[in-house]
Amino acid sequence: MGLFILRRTGVMILTALCLTYIVFFMTNLFPNLEKLAKTQGNFRMSDEAVLSWLTKEGYMQPTPVKYGQWLGVLPGWTLETEDGVTGRCVRGTVTPDEAAAAPTFCGILQGDWGRSTVFKDEVSTIVAARLSNTGKLMGWVLVLMIPMALLVGVLAGMREGSATDRTLSTFSIATTATPEYVSGVIFIAVFASSAVGLKWFKGTATSAMENATFENFFLPVLTISLYGMGYIARMTRASMTEVMTAQYIRTARLKGVSFPNIVVKHALRNALIAPFTVIMLQFPWLLNGVVIVETLFNYKGFGWVLVQAAGNNDIELLLAVSVVSVIVVLVTQLISYIGYVYLNPRIRIS
Amino acid sequence: MEPLTWGAIIVRLLTQFIPVWIALAVLFGASIAYKRKLGLYGKLFDSPIGMVGFGLVMFWVFTGLFGAMDLIVTHDPLSQVSGMKNKVPGTPMRGAEDGEYAYYLLGGDNLARDVFSRMVSGAWVVVQIAPLATLFAFMVGITLGLPAGYYGGRLDTLLSFLANLILAFPVILLFYLLVTPEIVATGVPNFMAIVLFIFPLIFVGVLLNSRYYTQPSFRTPLLIGVLGVMLWLYLSLISEAGSVVQVLPGFLDLFDIPGGILVVFVSVVFVNSPTVFRIVRGLAMDIKTRDYVAAAQTRGEGPWYIMLWEILPNARGPLIVDFCLRIGYTTILLGTLGFFGLGLPPESPDWGSTINEGRKLLSIYLHPALPPAVALLSLVLGLNLLADGLREESLKD
Numbered sequence: 001m002g003l004f005i006l007r008r009t010g011v012m013i014l015t016a017l018c019l020t021y022i023v024f025f026m027t028n029l030f031p032n033l034e035k036l037a038k039t040q041g042n043f044r045m046s047d048e049a050v051l052s053w054l055t056k057e058g059y060m061q062p063t064p065v066k067y068g069q070w071l072g073v074l075p076g077w078t079l080e081t082e083d084g085v086t087g088r089c090v091r092g093t094v095t096p097d098e099a100a101a102a103p104t105f106c107g108i109l110q111g112d113w114g115r116s117t118v119f120k121d122e123v124s125t126i127v128a129a130r131l132s133n134t135g136k137l138m139g140w141v142l143v144l145m146i147p148m149a150l151l152v153g154v155l156a157g158m159r160e161g162s163a164t165d166r167t168l169s170t171f172s173i174a175t176t177a178t179p180e181y182v183s184g185v186i187f188i189a190v191f192a193s194s195a196v197g198l199k200w201f202k203g204t205a206t207s208a209m210e211n212a213t214f215e216n217f218f219l220p221v222l223t224i225s226l227y228g229m230g231y232i233a234r235m236t237r238a239s240m241t242e243v244m245t246a247q248y249i250r251t252a253r254l255k256g257v258s259f260p261n262i263v264v265k266h267a268l269r270n271a272l273i274a275p276f277t278v279i280m281l282q283f284p285w286l287l288n289g290v291v292i293v294e295t296l297f298n299y300k301g302f303g304w305v306l307v308q309a310a311g312n313n314d315i316e317l318l319l320a321v322s323v324v325s326v327i328v329v330l331v332t333q334l335i336s337y338i339g340y341v342y343l344n345p346r347i348r349i350s
Numbered sequence: 351m352e353p354l355t356w357g358a359i360i361v362r363l364l365t366q367f368i369p370v371w372i373a374l375a376v377l378f379g380a381s382i383a384y385k386r387k388l389g390l391y392g393k394l395f396d397s398p399i400g401m402v403g404f405g406l407v408m409f410w411v412f413t414g415l416f417g418a419m420d421l422i423v424t425h426d427p428l429s430q431v432s433g434m435k436n437k438v439p440g441t442p443m444r445g446a447e448d449g450e451y452a453y454y455l456l457g458g459d460n461l462a463r464d465v466f467s468r469m470v471s472g473a474w475v476v477v478q479i480a481p482l483a484t485l486f487a488f489m490v491g492i493t494l495g496l497p498a499g500y501y502g503g504r505l506d507t508l509l510s511f512l513a514n515l516i517l518a519f520p521v522i523l524l525f526y527l528l529v530t531p532e533i534v535a536t537g538v539p540n541f542m543a544i545v546l547f548i549f550p551l552i553f554v555g556v557l558l559n560s561r562y563y564t565q566p567s568f569r570t571p572l573l574i575g576v577l578g579v580m581l582w583l584y585l586s587l588i589s590e591a592g593s594v595v596q597v598l599p600g601f602l603d604l605f606d607i608p609g610g611i612l613v614v615f616v617s618v619v620f621v622n623s624p625t626v627f628r629i630v631r632g633l634a635m636d637i638k639t640r641d642y643v644a645a646a647q648t649r650g651e652g653p654w655y656i657m658l659w660e661i662l663p664n665a666r667g668p669l670i671v672d673f674c675l676r677i678g679y680t681t682i683l684l685g686t687l688g689f690f691g692l693g694l695p696p697e698s699p700d701w702g703s704t705i706n707e708g709r710k711l712l713s714i715y716l717h718p719a720l721p722p723a724v725a726l727l728s729l730v731l732g733l734n735l736l737a738d739g740l741r742e743e744s745l746k747d
Contacts, residue, residue, distance in 0.1 A: 015511075029533065031536055177727065177734045178727050193716060194714060195714065288522055292686065307522075310530075322519075326518050
């Protein structure tokens with residue numbers, strides 16, 4: 001088990017390195033840098049001005065070197081001009097003495113995530129603040145989604161082929177067929193617009209960042225949960241129907257155990273192994289949902305930052321965002337593997 | 351003229367769809383009449399869920415087709431008519447000339463275009479791209495997944511690592527990295543197109559070669575003919591005047607895919623193929639332990655023959671079901687792209703872009719955003735129900 005986790009962690013780090021390098025490469029392609037220079041400088045820069053700006057900011061070095069600097073394994077660049085010294089590890093133009101005092105290495109290994117060019121702030125502060133917003137959203141999504149999905153799945157799988165099963169299965173198919181941008185639009189139209197007039201909820205969640213109430217936070221949470229719910233419910237149903245046909249359930253029935261007792265005491269525990277894995281593997285999808293819903297409901301969280309960073313080619317912010325999302329994806333995968341082994345005695349013992 | 355009531359709007363909508371109803375009736379009539387002779391497709395008509403799903407899917411397919419033939423649309427999806435901005439459904443057109451449809455059946459959007467016509471033209475965008483992109487993703491996934499599952503070992507480790515790498519990317523981040531005008535200018539999508547679109551050629555080439563290599567006199571002309579045509583199509587597909595990749599001279603270039611569509615197509619195929627790869631790999635690992643594979647190995651068949659003519663046909667059930675589900679997922683992805691305004695031009699009538707435009711005024715005007723949302727929902731729902739019906743019927747064997 002220890003070796004297994006160690007190997008998975010190794011693969012995880014390798015994956016994270018490859019992914020960040022791809023992001024790094026794509027964002028550092030010349031047309032993207034040109035756009036960055038023009039948005040940071042001014043839009044009518046000549047080609048020479050763009051080149052000199054990029055050289056001054058250290059963007060014209062070879063991509064692997066820049067990547068090494070970002071990672072913190074190569075010394076940060078410095079450039080001496082007549083005004084003073086600029087460099088990766090110093091902010092703005094400083095005197096040679098100050099530059100000498102600055103650390104040589106400053107990458108993510110040293111805890112320096114760089115500066116966002118869009119928000120003019122440290123990347124680490126932005127990401128931390130936005131992640132806490134998204135964490136709140138995700139927390140409520142899980143609170144709503146998991147019990148609902150398991151309930152629907154167990155009720156449907158309890159008696160295969162019954163009317164309850166048919167209805168609930170169709171319901172879960174319908175939710176998986178409704179992407180967030182469709183269900184969100186429909187929910188806003190029905191519950192929040194002045195055209196229908198119900199106005200039960202608010203159509204934007206901007207105020208929920210400081211003060212989340214049922215009124216301004218329920219629609220985004222519901223929108224994300226519904227799309228993720230259907231899949232988990234279907235997995236639960238499949239696993240439940242399989243368990244319900246097992247020999248030991250038949251034995252329990254023949255011994256005269258009541259049906260609710262069979263479901264709760266005998267079937268449920270075995271039926272919940274598979275959904276656990278699925279819930280964990282559902283996280284990457286939830287991340288997508290978060291991006292869409294945060295854009296739709298104007299909730300400034302992690303997904304909103306992703307859109308802003310990607311839309312403006314904010315290289316270091318985008319890299320931080322991808323590191324975080326890759327870690328989320330890979331860690332949940334790891335948990336799902338470990339949890340599966342832990343929950344399933346057949347694997348644990350062998 | 352008076353605005354139409356809701357009843358009148360519904361009647362007029364139904365009339366507008368008459369070609370679709372006729373086509374559906376013919377298709378269902380013929381299919382039900384001959385369902386015993388049609389294999390798995392015929393069995394679909396034994397399952398009510400499958401029939402509903404198939405009906406929904408074919409409704410949008412026919413709508414897309416007839417919409418492209420100018421049968422259903424009432425107005426040009428791109429033309430703006432003054433005075434129709436944000437008008438509610440059923441508003442009569444001011445100063446409609448003879449021969450013009452006199453009403454905006456589902457109202458006008460914020461640029462005074464007809465919502466109904468845009469929804470119908472949006473169906474054509476989806477019907478064109480989604481199945482084809484899914485097919486390409488399947489070609490890539492099958493061509494790489496079969497050897498990975500059959501041989502295992504280092505090859506499997508490497509390919510699985512690459513697949514997991516792509517899967518660990520948040521899809522939207524990937525789209526933002528691939529589908530911005532700056533990246534398109536560098537030609538990265540064109541190079542990806544070169545790599546991804548070669549897979550159907552490899553697939554068909556290996557498929558035919560492994561079957562007929564014992565009869566060289568038949569195989570060689572067959573391969574030259576089939577691969578020649580496919581190569582020509584491939585080169586016309588990837589080479590595009592004015593972009594980085596321009597291999598064919600203009601007169602040989604059969605068709606040009608508009609730049610935006612090619613990029614969208616490539617990124618959707620790219621996102622879908624790793625999942626298909628994983629499914630095919632899993633199926634291949636399962637099926638290679640069967641007796642008929644062992645029999646083929648004893649007969650001395652080559653590995654590619656076993657993979658393509660023994661394993662693949664026996665994996666068709668799950669693959670067909672997944673194909674339907676994946677078209678639905680591709681439709682969702684296309685909508686996501688449109689929703690973030692990536693790839694397709696902003697005036698494009700595809701559903702994602704229309705939803706994105708409509709959502710900005712959602713609290714006041716519902717009608718521009720709801721029809722494309724409902725359309726997308728019903729198409730994906732139809733595909734899911736169809737997949738469910740197919741799964742149920744194929745399990746009955």
